[in-house]
Amino acid sequence: MRIGLTALIARATVLSLIALTFGAATLLSEERNAGVLESWNDGAAKRAIIDFVVRVTKDGGAEFVPQAQRIAVFDNDGTLWAEQPLYFQLAFAIDRIKSLAPEHPGWTTTEPFKSILAGDVETALATGEKGVAQIVAATHAGMTTEKFGEVVDEWLANAKHPKTQRPYTEMVYQPMLELLLYLRDNGFKTYIVSGGGVEFMRRFAEDVYGIPPEQVVGSSGVVTFEIGDGGKPELIKQPEIEFVDDGSGKPVGINRFIGRRPIFAFGNSDGDLQMLQYTAAGNGARFAGIVHHTDSDREWAYDRASHIGKLDKALSEAVTRGWSVVDMKADWRTIFPEKR
Amino acid sequence: MRIGLTALIARATVLSLIALTFGAATLLSEERNAGVLESWNDGAAKRAIIDFVVRVTKDGGAEFVPQAQRIAVFDNDGTLWAEQPLYFQLAFAIDRIKSLAPEHPGWTTTEPFKSILAGDVETALATGEKGVAQIVAATHAGMTTEKFGEVVDEWLANAKHPKTQRPYTEMVYQPMLELLLYLRDNGFKTYIVSGGGVEFMRRFAEDVYGIPPEQVVGSSGVVTFEIGDGGKPELIKQPEIEFVDDGSGKPVGINRFIGRRPIFAFGNSDGDLQMLQYTAAGNGARFAGIVHHTDSDREWAYDRASHIGKLDKALSEAVTRGWSVVDMKADWRTIFPEKR
Numbered sequence: 001m002r003i004g005l006t007a008l009i010a011r012a013t014v015l016s017l018i019a020l021t022f023g024a025a026t027l028l029s030e031e032r033n034a035g036v037l038e039s040w041n042d043g044a045a046k047r048a049i050i051d052f053v054v055r056v057t058k059d060g061g062a063e064f065v066p067q068a069q070r071i072a073v074f075d076n077d078g079t080l081w082a083e084q085p086l087y088f089q090l091a092f093a094i095d096r097i098k099s100l101a102p103e104h105p106g107w108t109t110t111e112p113f114k115s116i117l118a119g120d121v122e123t124a125l126a127t128g129e130k131g132v133a134q135i136v137a138a139t140h141a142g143m144t145t146e147k148f149g150e151v152v153d154e155w156l157a158n159a160k161h162p163k164t165q166r167p168y169t170e171m172v173y174q175p176m177l178e179l180l181l182y183l184r185d186n187g188f189k190t191y192i193v194s195g196g197g198v199e200f201m202r203r204f205a206e207d208v209y210g211i212p213p214e215q216v217v218g219s220s221g222v223v224t225f226e227i228g229d230g231g232k233p234e235l236i237k238q239p240e241i242e243f244v245d246d247g248s249g250k251p252v253g254i255n256r257f258i259g260r261r262p263i264f265a266f267g268n269s270d271g272d273l274q275m276l277q278y279t280a281a282g283n284g285a286r287f288a289g290i291v292h293h294t295d296s297d298r299e300w301a302y303d304r305a306s307h308i309g310k311l312d313k314a315l316s317e318a319v320t321r322g323w324s325v326v327d328m329k330a331d332w333r334t335i336f337p338e339k340r
Numbered sequence: 341m342r343i344g345l346t347a348l349i350a351r352a353t354v355l356s357l358i359a360l361t362f363g364a365a366t367l368l369s370e371e372r373n374a375g376v377l378e379s380w381n382d383g384a385a386k387r388a389i390i391d392f393v394v395r396v397t398k399d400g401g402a403e404f405v406p407q408a409q410r411i412a413v414f415d416n417d418g419t420l421w422a423e424q425p426l427y428f429q430l431a432f433a434i435d436r437i438k439s440l441a442p443e444h445p446g447w448t449t450t451e452p453f454k455s456i457l458a459g460d461v462e463t464a465l466a467t468g469e470k471g472v473a474q475i476v477a478a479t480h481a482g483m484t485t486e487k488f489g490e491v492v493d494e495w496l497a498n499a500k501h502p503k504t505q506r507p508y509t510e511m512v513y514q515p516m517l518e519l520l521l522y523l524r525d526n527g528f529k530t531y532i533v534s535g536g537g538v539e540f541m542r543r544f545a546e547d548v549y550g551i552p553p554e555q556v557v558g559s560s561g562v563v564t565f566e567i568g569d570g571g572k573p574e575l576i577k578q579p580e581i582e583f584v585d586d587g588s589g590k591p592v593g594i595n596r597f598i599g600r601r602p603i604f605a606f607g608n609s610d611g612d613l614q615m616l617q618y619t620a621a622g623n624g625a626r627f628a629g630i631v632h633h634t635d636s637d638r639e640w641a642y643d644r645a646s647h648i649g650k651l652d653k654a655l656s657e658a659v660t661r662g663w664s665v666v667d668m669k670a671d672w673r674t675i676f677p678e679k680r
Contacts, residue, residue, distance in 0.1 A: 213599030
């Protein structure tokens with residue numbers, strides 16, 4: 001009995017070590033696909049994802065991709081978490097304006113603040129680029145990066161989504177959480193590449209998605225280095241936008257931050273088109289996927305005519321090029337995670 | 341005998357698994373320090389490095405730092421590889437101007453090209469910021485990022501350092517290669533944070549330093565995304581400088597690209613001062629180090645009065661704050677790696 005147990009441990013550990021040596025993910029990839037992506041119905045999208053991962057991780061296979069090159073990029077708003085009825089970062093900015101309003105009496109009579117304080121976001125946003133820049137400057141600047149992080153943390157801990165009354169960090173897509181895990185289990189490095197603010201997203205990406213700060217690429221404002229009171233070095237967020245990581249900015253951001261062309265990309269709107277094109281145009285096996293919001297009961301249904309997350313050109317190109325289009329209603333068994 | 345062997349394997353593998361579970365680097369860190377940093381003489385700098393690493397990796401210790409937060413940043417020019425008699429990227433640009441000159445007959449009569457072609461780099465650089473911008477534009481733009489990479493590769497494969505006649509990629513510091521490895525063996529993520537061009541450094545950082553493209557932070561030019569001939573998406577390098585990752589730009593670049601404050605930083609000049617200040621000012625154990633070029637026989641000797649790699653303010657601050665100053669002549673047993 002004792003010898004049997006020892007032998008069993010030895011066998012198990014030797015197998016583990018072999019697997020570790022040769023890359024567990026690669027060796028065991030086929031066996032591991034049983035039970036993965038559980039919240040995905042067994043449709044074309046799920047099959048295309050698994051097929052792709054098996055092909056690029058099959059050691060010695062024609063389409064094998066070395067682990068270091070397995071870069072997967074994901075848009076955030078509408079791809080990893082919801083974006084209706086308003087981008088969540090905009091909801092943060094609005095809440096922030098409301099909480100700062102007592103210190104800014106002039107806001108009650110000045111656009112875009114006046115309309116935001118009156119609850120009329122549409123009119124506020126109709127002020128255009130200049131108005132949006134004013135909102136960003138008032139809510140995302142004039143403090144250290146550390147202080148901003150604390151402000152975001154507090155909002156994430158307390159704010160509730162207006163429709164579901166759940167914390168925003170629970171408005172993430174369970175099937176995409178499983179996809180991120182599945183890719184990482186197969187040696188992929190998963191990145192966010194989003195139009196959202198990089199300093200905003202980094203406050204929850206690690207906890208919620210398992211994506212560390214250094215794997216979050218996003219829009220950013222100017223930051224300056226200053227020696228503050230008492231000789232303490234500080235990074236101060238300035239009110240100017242520096243980089244917009246959307247549309248053509250996405251492949252540019254990927255090149256600048258990651259320096260490798262991804263082999264796997266997922267988006268949901270026309271703002272992701274160029275990232276998908278850039279990814280798909282590389283040599284060798286590539287995966288380009290789009291989340292199509294088709295479920296008005298469990299989430300929202302919108303595409304070509306939507307203000308937020310407009311999916312028009314990218315949907316047409318996906319059809320032309322044979323990219324995977326996830327039909328949220330048909331493909332996803334679950335949308336949001338269980339309540340915690 | 342057979343049982344004995346099985347039991348032995350079982351013991352060894354169980355220990356391995358325990359080590360893997362709890363982090364081999366942490367468990368074994370003290371044993372592993374025998375034989376590390378072999379090209380370092382046993383002086384204050386080597387002892388300070390090992391002492392720091394042992395403290396932050398000691399599980400349960402007062403100064404333990406979780407692996408994800410073990411970010412180490414290194415300047416490149418003068419810290420990881422040499423920078424005399426000219427920054428190597430400038431040598432690349434000069435060689436590139438010479439090879440492109442036949443296509444640009446006007447250069448023989450126009451500064452800064454005229455002086456470069458006449459071998460008078462000093463006069464060329466005396467044209468100042470405008471001249472440098474022209475050199476960068478002529479040598480680092482007007483092509484796809486992929487094509488630029490190929491040009492750099494070809495130069496690295498063929499160019500020789502004027503003093504040693506060795507390839508530039510062999511003008512790296514053996515003690516720093518060992519330090520990079522030692523840190524990675526102890527769970528650190530090693531980054532380059534350099535004033536050098538990010539697309540230039542990424543061509544050799546992985547091979548030479550074991551630092552992948554996504555862990556190289558550097559200066560960059562504007563890049564645009566375009567759909568080229570035949571519908572192929574391309575990234576085109578434009579002749580405008582976008583971000584200078586030097587001086588105050590270094591902590592700004594760290595914040596933007598990495599999103600975490602490093603706990604370990606190494607530089608060699610005043611351009612690294614702010615990165616060192618930012619790193620050292622964080623809470624908990626921090627290491628700030630400076631390579632002081634003191635060896636005119638085996639390398640070069642320069643500091644406060646040098647045009648290239650001027651080390652003045654940072655040297656004074658290192659003394660004031662007790663940062664580690666590596667005396668190259670005394671601390672390094674070897675400077676460059678054996679010839680390959």
